[in-house]
Amino acid sequence: MKDLSSPLRTPFALSNALNTPTASRVNHYFVDSHHQDDSVSRFDEIVARKLNEGQHHESDDHRNGSESYVDRLPNEILSLIFESGYFQFEGEREPDTAFRSLALQISQRFRQLVLHTPSLWSVIHLSPGNISRELAQLPTCLARSKEYPLEIQLRAFWNTDLTESVMDKLRTHSTRWRRLSIVAINDHILSFLQDTPAPRLEHLNISFYSHHQRTALPPAIFQGYLPLLSSVYLRNIDVDGLDFAFQGLSTLEIRGYGTWPTFSKLKETLNGSSLQRLVLHVKPKIAMQQIFDGVSEGIHDLQILLPELRTIEVYTSEWLTSGISALIRLFACPKLEDLFVRESTGSLTEAPGRTILHHSKITSNPASPIIGSTQPSPLHATLPYRLLLRSANLQFATRALSVATVSTLEIHKVYWPRHDITRDVFTSLNHLRHLLIYEHRATEALFRIFGSRDQTSQDLSLISRFNIPSLETLAIEFSNGGRMPPNNDAIQFIRLFSLPSLKSLHLKTLDLPQWKNITDAFRQHTAEYPALASLTLTNISDIIPTNPHDPFYTNIVDAFPRLSQLSLDGVSSNAFIQQLLPSPSAGLVSEITHDDIPTPLPNLRTLSIRNDRNVGTPLIHRTIIARKNMGVPLSTLYVDSHFGRNVESFEWIREHVQVGQAASEFF
Secondary structure: OOOOOOOOOOOHHHHOOOOOOOOOOOOOOOOOOOOHHHHHHHHHHHHHHHHHHOHHHHHHHHHHOOOOHHHHOOHHHHHHHHHHHHOOOOOOOOOOHHHHHHHHOOOHHHHHHHHOOHHHHOEEEEOOOOHHHHHHHHHHHHHHOOOOOEEEEEEEOOOHHHHHHHHHHHHOOHHHEEEEEEEEOOOOHHHHHEOOOOOOOOEEEEEEOOOOOOEOOOOOEHHHOOOOOOEEEEEOEOOOOOOOOOOOOOEEEEEEOOOOOOHHHHHHHHOOOOOOEEEEEEOHHHHHHHHOOOOOOOHHHOOEEOOOOOEEEEEEOOOOOHHHHHHHHOEEOOOOOEEEEEEOOOOOOOOOOOEEEEEEOOOOOOOOOOOOOOOOOOOOOOOOOEEEEEOOEHHHHHHHOOOOOOOEEEEEOOEOOOHHHHHHHHHHOOOOOEEEEEEEOHHHHHHHHHOOHHHHOOOHHHOOOEEOOOOOEEEEEEOOOOOOOOOOHHHHHHOOEEOOOOOEEEEEEEOHHHHHHHHHHHHHOHHHOOOOOEEEEEEEOOOOOOOOOOOOOOOHHHHOOOOOEEEEEOOOOHHHHHHHOOOHHHOOHHHOOOOOOOOOOOOOOEEEEEOOOOOOHHHHHHHHHHHHHOOOOOOEEEEOHHHHHOHHHHHHHHHHOEEEEOOOOOO
């Protein structure tokens, strides 16, 4: 039987990941993907090189039967494989110690490699569940890790005797600490950080849970010298009185009930720092009281400059309040790319809850679900300077940040403040181009804006409207909780806005009387919308009459005379297509010429029909021919799969007009 041990052709020094030229130097399990990209690329490179070098030995090896493929792998490659297996994890931030134990038992060579690969012993994770087993092995692990940087995670829910035993062993290696995470229920363990040198520490995470709610770190923590520190997480730890500098940090996360310093101290600590990410989960009222203690005037003008900050995340159980807005406004961030306000779930895993507010400066993904990827939309697929707000007060959102650059406002079930405040909100949005309103209850919004039904029904000419001269797109999804509002509330809300630059109107979920009132209002005020060229209607469940003498007949030709694009989704499209034909008195379709007057919607070039099984294909054929004869042909017709069922009709359409696949645009 062949011996399980294998000859060692590579010096063991090469298995030391710290000394191997091709090894990764970021071997820590706190990273979401533990140096996988780096290791895999180096692994492929080394394998290719080594196998190419050894190809001429392959035939001899096979004849002799002395070595397996694994035997031929050099030690440095096996070390990388072991690292990959040891640090391959998801969810819980713990390495795979079972993998390490298994590798120790495979063969003598594997065992020696594992024992002499320091990175495989560089992670110290102690908790009440393993302390009795791991404490005795701690000196051995520390010795095997040699000079490799240490990653230490302590869930110190144990008595003080164990704390002293653990920290006495770890402190002798403090100069190798790269990451330190402590979760404690008393502050005894924190006292061991006093005057403890940690010059290589990059990431510090301290959480304190006790009925005292908070605690302070001891003075001279880490001797006040942490030159490589880049990330700090503090929960229920006093921010006031910290003895190490924040200027070199890239990430700062403050949660819980820790005491804040006064404004002057906080400014001295953070102003002008290189901080790029700031995460806050605090009681805003308490924090602001502590920060501005003794300051009575000019509070709203005081700010702390964070010139490199890219991201702010604020977690709250209070939703979006004036206090949250004031806390965010405390920081001036000229390079800010993303601002998040998220619901706190109360989970210790800190999984983010619903997003309440998101302001994004950078462009969004072109594959955004808001925009159809097949059918062209008046809205470009990338929308920079976007503000999303969900179930929150519009006023508080605009107080939290400067909204002068916001070009897209997306709001879901928001709280509308009274008329004068709402007017000021939209006045401040002086570069707004796209307004997307989801789950909108028009009756409730009007009531909150005006305070009573009597005021909402008065003549709009007597009301100061919300002027948004830059707005190009208005999209509204109406939601009425199972009950339709009074017929005029939808148009009353739309008419609150003065939109001289409006190019595209998108409306979803209307009944027939509401749609009738909307078309009547636009017909009476066509001069107010000189640029309106695109209309999208989604989900009008009522049958729309085609008879001009019907009291609910809607005339889109007079209401939207400048349309170049008409999109219908879940709507009785026959009533609209019929209006694209010349009037019956104009003669037969085959006799129509471009000299005949009037021409309905002469600018219309694009028609989209989706989710209408009752659409008349003969009517579409007539429309295509008639408009071509009038000199105003359709350039593109977007349809769904329903049209393909009549192959002959669909082929005829494709011969006469360009055909594309219809897609949902906003909803």
